[in-house]
Amino acid sequence: MKERVILHSDLNNFYASVECLHRPEIRDKPVAVCGDPLLRHGIVLAKNYPAKATGIQTGEAIWQAQQKCPGLVVLPPNFGLYLRFARLAREIYASYTDQVEPFGLDEAWLDVGGSCQVFGDGREIADRIRTRIKEELGVTASVGVSYNKIFAKLGSDMKKPDATTVITSDNFRQTVWPLPAGDLLYVGRATKRKLASRGVTSIGDIALADPAGLRSLLGKWGEVLWAFANGLDCSPVVRMGEESQIKSVGNSITTPRDLKTDADVEMTFYVLSESVAERMRQHGFKCRTAQIYIRDNNLCSLGAQGKFPRPTQLAADLAAKAMTLFRAHYAWEKPVRSLGVKGTDLVAADCCEQLFLFEDEERRRKQEKIEATVDDLRHRFGHFSIQRALLLQDEKLGAINPKEDHVIHPVAFFKEGRLP
Amino acid sequence: MTIMEERRYCNPDKVYVSVKAVFYPDGGFKPTSLIWEDGCEYPIDKVTDIRRAASLKAGGTGIRYTCRISGQTIHLFLEEDRWFMERRGS
Numbered sequence: 001m002k003e004r005v006i007l008h009s010d011l012n013n014f015y016a017s018v019e020c021l022h023r024p025e026i027r028d029k030p031v032a033v034c035g036d037p038l039l040r041h042g043i044v045l046a047k048n049y050p051a052k053a054t055g056i057q058t059g060e061a062i063w064q065a066q067q068k069c070p071g072l073v074v075l076p077p078n079f080g081l082y083l084r085f086a087r088l089a090r091e092i093y094a095s096y097t098d099q100v101e102p103f104g105l106d107e108a109w110l111d112v113g114g115s116c117q118v119f120g121d122g123r124e125i126a127d128r129i130r131t132r133i134k135e136e137l138g139v140t141a142s143v144g145v146s147y148n149k150i151f152a153k154l155g156s157d158m159k160k161p162d163a164t165t166v167i168t169s170d171n172f173r174q175t176v177w178p179l180p181a182g183d184l185l186y187v188g189r190a191t192k193r194k195l196a197s198r199g200v201t202s203i204g205d206i207a208l209a210d211p212a213g214l215r216s217l218l219g220k221w222g223e224v225l226w227a228f229a230n231g232l233d234c235s236p237v238v239r240m241g242e243e244s245q246i247k248s249v250g251n252s253i254t255t256p257r258d259l260k261t262d263a264d265v266e267m268t269f270y271v272l273s274e275s276v277a278e279r280m281r282q283h284g285f286k287c288r289t290a291q292i293y294i295r296d297n298n299l300c301s302l303g304a305q306g307k308f309p310r311p312t313q314l315a316a317d318l319a320a321k322a323m324t325l326f327r328a329h330y331a332w333e334k335p336v337r338s339l340g341v342k343g344t345d346l347v348a349a350d351c352c353e354q355l356f357l358f359e360d361e362e363r364r365r366k367q368e369k370i371e372a373t374v375d376d377l378r379h380r381f382g383h384f385s386i387q388r389a390l391l392l393q394d395e396k397l398g399a400i401n402p403k404e405d406h407v408i409h410p411v412a413f414f415k416e417g418r419l420p
Numbered sequence: 421m422t423i424m425e426e427r428r429y430c431n432p433d434k435v436y437v438s439v440k441a442v443f444y445p446d447g448g449f450k451p452t453s454l455i456w457e458d459g460c461e462y463p464i465d466k467v468t469d470i471r472r473a474a475s476l477k478a479g480g481t482g483i484r485y486t487c488r489i490s491g492q493t494i495h496l497f498l499e500e501d502r503w504f505m506e507r508r509g510s
């Protein structure tokens with residue numbers, strides 16, 4: 001089989017670069033884009049190279065960053081602008097291949113195997129893309145070129161900014177294997193610690209370890225990592241449009257203050273459920289299962305899920321289910337910092353449905369109509385034009401607008417249902 | 421103490437201008453003149469190049485129209501729905 005040609009493009013310091021492009025006066029200063037401290041999102045989201053040089057790390061609190069670098073320019077994020085730049089970057093990728101798989105806003109895999117005849121080999125295409133991103137968008141990208149997604153991603157991390165790194169099946173033992181194990185996708189803190197306990201510290205160590213031993217240490221991830229380290233990853237780059245097959249609709253939020261009572265939690269669940277239900281209606285789905293996610297103020301998190309007796313797209317159903325799950329799984333040892341609600345097991349909203357004998361079906365239809373009407377009102381007159389009375393009890397919690405405030409969702413490499 | 425700077429992009433080298441354009445019946449358009457911040461209108465003699473480009477000086481990206489105006493070459497950027505130019509000199 002012909003070897004694949006896969007690129008991984010990573011826009012360097014994306015948020016900070018876009019801000020610096022638009023504000024020439026701060027380009028040479030240390031800059032960090034941070035979440036809003038008043039909403040308790042006050043951590044570093046991105047920083048430029050002068051800021052990086054002072055040791056600032058993504059995820060740090062603003063005050064920590066300012067201690068390391070007193071002259072730091074702290075900027076609020078402008079997600080609308082970043083989305084526009086991400087879209088423009090994807091338009092550039094799309095002129096070389098239709099197999100573009102975004103990984104967050106600033107990264108994407110491209111399978112350019114089919115267009116090498118037209119545009120040249122992987123390195124040439126990577127260089128063209130870098131040049132175009134620099135000239136057309138005014139920001140820089142690092143591109144990794146390889147024959148699988150894992151090595152392509154490693155490549156894009158190796159030389160920054162504005163560089164191309166090629167990893168081939170001939171040289172990966174020299175280039176990839178000396179790297180620390182933590183650089184490999186999906187080796188997080190816990191995995192790294194477990195590996196280190198067996199003396200496995202580099203990617204080469206993982207590659208040369210016994211896969212059965214890794215499996216006993218890490219479960220099935222052990223074998224996956226072993227395959228990654230040996231360049232045996234063969235997961236495809238998802239074609240544009242295919243990735244949009246929605247498997248679940250969810251929303252989570254770090255609340256403006258810690259939640260201390262069931263009433264607080266219920267309010268937040270209603271806010272989230274309304275936005276999830278609205279999005280399900282928008283996309284024409286009903287869900288058969290609800291999932292919740294809870295994180296306490298010690299940052300310990302847990303999840304739970306439960307089935308509905310029948311598919312639903314009602315916010316009231318979702319919120320009630322979320323609350324039942326919450327009561328069953330959370331013992332209130334600590335106040336709650338973040339909550340999430342997700343509808344999964346999706347079915348098309350217009351598919352046939354089993355009616356219930358002992359339930360008021362008419363009332364249910366009415367309920368559906370009410371919620372759809374609320375969507376319509378909000379669309380025309382704004383999110384806060386109509387609200388549940390429940391949400392008026394607390395100004396801060398009721399004032400969250402998850403649908404419009406949160407446009408960026410984290411992504412996973414293995415999307416649901418596509419585990420290896 | 422303010423922790424965070426305001427979100428504003430006011431760059432003295434980015435000059436937003438009014439632009440007059442012709443829209444063709446078969447789609448597409450061409451800028452025909454621009455009105456500088458002092459109110460003077462300058463007819464565009466010729467558009468020599470159209471491409472997407474970033475402006476590091478003005479800070480932004482858009483469709484860049486390279487235009488001839490009374491013997492001089494200038495860059496006119498269409499950023500979303502606003503036109504801007506880079507201030508010369510300074």
